[in-house]
Amino acid sequence: MTEYIMLAISCIFVNNIMLTQNLGACPFLGTSKSMDTAVGMSMAVIFVLVMAGISTWTVEAAILKPLDLQFLRTVAFILII
Numbered sequence: 001m002t003e004y005i006m007l008a009i010s011c012i013f014v015n016n017i018m019l020t021q022n023l024g025a026c027p028f029l030g031t032s033k034s035m036d037t038a039v040g041m042s043m044a045v046i047f048v049l050v051m052a053g054i055s056t057w058t059v060e061a062a063i064l065k066p067l068d069l070q071f072l073r074t075v076a077f078i079l080i081i
Helices: 002-014 017-021 025-030 035-064 070-080
Strands: none
Touching (some): 035 070
């Protein structure tokens, strides 16, 4: 039974095609009156996600894994953003 629950959660959150296709639509729709502002906002989102990913990976590899605090991954990601 737990395998079916995990499969459902995986399909809803992880392998959701609509979610992955529309991930970048929010910044575009929020500033879509001008193409310049939409491109600028999308570049800002890309920059923040890349820098947050690099920073989170560094914090996890240097601090969380050696101290066995991997359960704080989500908190670290939120704090870094």
